[in-house]
Structures are given as C-alpha cells and as structure tokens.
Amino acid sequence: MLEIVSNTVNCPDSALFAFLEKEELSRHLNLFFFGQKQFDSPLDTRIRVLKWHQGNRCTMEITLKADGVFHALIGKTYVLDRPDIYRTMEALWREGFDHNAPNSIPQPLIYMPSLRLLLQEKVAGASVREIFLGCDRHRQFEAAERSARWLAHFHSLAPHLTQVSTVENQLTRLQRWTVRLVELGGAVTEKSKQLFEKLQAAHGQLQEAELTAGHNSYSPDHVLLAEKRTTVIDWDSYDTGDPARDLARFVVATQRLALGHLSSIRALDSLADAFLRAYVAERGAGVLSRLPFYEAGTCLKLAKYCAFNRQVPGWEKKVEAMLDEGIRVLGN
Structure with a gap:
C-alpha cells in the first residue's frame, strides 16, 4: 500500500x-x-x-x-x-x-x-538552524564551530567534479536579479541599483582565488549534528569555485534567520563570527578579503528570493533589510 x-x-x-x-x-x-x-x-x-x-x-x-x-x-x-x-x-x-x-x-x-x-x-540529528534558534549558548557556539570545521574539511579534500562557476557568471546573475528587483519600485529600486553598483566596483578589486569544491547553498538549515557525526545535506547546487561563497552563504543565511525569527538581523552575529574564526583556524585568513563581495551578493540573492516568493511573511521589510545589509558590507 x-x-x-x-x-x-x-x-x-x-x-x-x-x-x-x-x-x-x-x-x-x-x-x-x-x-x-x-x-x-x-x-x-x-x-x-x-x-x-x-x-x-x-x-x-x-x-x-x-x-x-x-x-x-x-x-x-x-x-x-x-x-x-x-x-x-x-x-x-x-x-x-x-x-x-x-x-x-x-x-x-x-x-x-x-x-x-x-x-x-535519512540522517538523524538536530539541524544547526534549530540549535541557533534555541537557548543553549554553549551548544550554539559548538554548532557554529562544527559547521566551520566541516566546511574547511570539505574545501580541503572534496574532489572537483564540475566546471568552474566563475565570478563573471555570478555577476551576470546578480545583474539579472537586480533588474527584477528594480521593477518593484520605491526604496527597493534605489537600494537594488546602489547595491549592484557597489558589487560591480568590488568585483573589479577581487583578488584571484583558489578553486575548491563548493556546496553552493551552505546554511544552518543544511547542517545536521549528531554526537559524533556532522552531516551536510542538499547537494543540488554542488559546483567548483571560490570557497568564500560558501562562507558568505552561511553568514548571510544566519543573519536572515535572525531577521525572520529574532527581529534583528544582528541577533546571531556572535555565532557567525565564531563560525568564521573556526574556519580561519583550519584554513587560514586568505579567504576573508573576498568575503564582503560574496556576502553582499548573497544579500541581493536572498532579497530576490524574499521578493518573489510571496509566502515569506513580511517580505517587503526583509527585502529592504537584505539590501541594506549588502550595502553596509561593501561600505557606505
């Protein structure tokens, strides 16, 4: 049956x-x-x-x-x-x-x-998303650090199985999403234009990056923790590219989680910072100079998602908040 x-x-x-x-x-x-x-x-x-x-x-x-x-x-x-x-x-x-x-x-x-x-x-374990929204601070920081160590291990050892996702292709997608956001009018139009202009300028300053395997959708939703096993799910977007993208996605997804459930985009910043410190401890700080570009790009991507997936509660405010954060990351 x-x-x-x-x-x-x-x-x-x-x-x-x-x-x-x-x-x-x-x-x-x-x-x-x-x-x-x-x-x-x-x-x-x-x-x-x-x-x-x-x-x-x-x-x-x-x-x-x-x-x-x-x-x-x-x-x-x-x-x-x-x-x-x-x-x-x-x-x-x-x-x-x-x-x-x-x-x-x-x-x-x-x-x-x-x-x-x-x-x-089907993997047993608690999602990092659930832990971040909980009240156990020790467990929250442990989850952030385990997420970082998994990603560092992955970037160091995972095979390159796909063609490279170039930063130029990513900028083209960002431009396409900006065009859609501009059509919404009002403050979103101006903020979308401003963010994309800053992304174009930051793209011209990007240093050459090592290429690693990429999860390309790395977020607290996709990391499951059991006692002796950290497991990452959702492999639909696997590719090869700049490892800074995966860090940026996790950081901005954490901010979006805070915005949606804790009323402040800054509420989980200490966990995002712990995630970055743990990653740098494993693989060095070379990735950090490229992080603002990818964080801002992820903010624009998630703004597009909030705007056109109208099932997102309070989507108008979240779109503006994501755009504001992208602009902030790249400097006023």
Whole structure:
C-alpha cells in the first residue's frame, strides 16, 4: 500500500505531486527494497512531502514498514533529469564523507531515471538552524564551530567534479536579479541599483582565488549534528569555485534567520563570527578579503528570493533589510 501526504499549503497544484501519484513509484520502491533484503510481507509505504520547490524539485520523507519494522529514507524528485547529483554524492562518499566519518553526507542509495527520483539515507540529528534558534549558548557556539570545521574539511579534500562557476557568471546573475528587483519600485529600486553598483566596483578589486569544491547553498538549515557525526545535506547546487561563497552563504543565511525569527538581523552575529574564526583556524585568513563581495551578493540573492516568493511573511521589510545589509558590507 502506498500513501502520499501532500504539503498542500506550499504547492497545491504542483505537477510534481501528480507525478508522485503514479503507480510506477510504488512498483519501483518495492523493487528497490526487495532487492536489498528479503521480507516476508508486502511493504506498506508512506510518503510525506517535506518541501516543494515549484517548477524544480520536491523533497519527501519515505517511511516503509515491512515485517513490523519501519525504515525511513529521504527522496527527492526533480522536474529535470538530475543523475549528476547522485554521482556527486557517490564520489563524495567514496572520498571519505561516509557515515563512519565525523564529516559526512547522507548515503546515496539509488537514482531512478524513469521517476527522476533520488533516494538517500535519512540522517538523524538536530539541524544547526534549530540549535541557533534555541537557548543553549554553549551548544550554539559548538554548532557554529562544527559547521566551520566541516566546511574547511570539505574545501580541503572534496574532489572537483564540475566546471568552474566563475565570478563573471555570478555577476551576470546578480545583474539579472537586480533588474527584477528594480521593477518593484520605491526604496527597493534605489537600494537594488546602489547595491549592484557597489558589487560591480568590488568585483573589479577581487583578488584571484583558489578553486575548491563548493556546496553552493551552505546554511544552518543544511547542517545536521549528531554526537559524533556532522552531516551536510542538499547537494543540488554542488559546483567548483571560490570557497568564500560558501562562507558568505552561511553568514548571510544566519543573519536572515535572525531577521525572520529574532527581529534583528544582528541577533546571531556572535555565532557567525565564531563560525568564521573556526574556519580561519583550519584554513587560514586568505579567504576573508573576498568575503564582503560574496556576502553582499548573497544579500541581493536572498532579497530576490524574499521578493518573489510571496509566502515569506513580511517580505517587503526583509527585502529592504537584505539590501541594506549588502550595502553596509561593501561600505557606505
């Protein structure tokens, strides 16, 4: 039996949900699990939709019951065929980011091309996001430092599996997002223009950077902590580029978390600072000179997200706050 529970609040009309209802999904899940182990009874399967990214992908929790035992996995299905994500995770797993390592990723299990479905281990642990929003200061600083050490280890050892994401390409995307923000009018128009002008000027001053593997969406949401294991999830944007991008994304995502839940963009700055200090202790301070450019660029990117994802509560104020922070980082 297959039961699918949709998160209808987020995306009631998604084509992905219609895709999930196909009998083929149930058949493939049964084939995969019976191929792993012999069961004496049919599988009962429950799929709970965790998050929709409309027009892109859907993340699900898949729980299977067989012989009275529950097995939990994470599944991700995509609008476009993405076998590259499975290959990336396999390569990282082979390089030592496995479940026996203190710095790990979820175990990739299988990619089913006909369903565009990636199955992976469901990792136990608390997200750094949850810890940052908690009240245990010791645990918060530990989470920031563990997040930094994972990233430093990754930047030092992870293989380069993709083409380089150049800073010129990133600037082109920033310009495209600025054009969209300018159309909103009012203070957002002027602040968007001002921030992009500063980004153009800062781009001309950037020093040449080493190239490393990049997570490209590194944030407190994507880091899970267990007692002896730090695990990073969400490998859809893996690339190669300047390591300063991943640091900037974590710092600005932490600021956005503070803005959304603690009413002040500065409320978690001490944790962002601890994150940066721990990273520098592992890999040196060379990355810091390029950090303002990528922080400001991330502010513009998240302003665009807040503006055009109208499910973000109070999005107008958050857009302006992100733009103000980007301008501040690059200097008045």
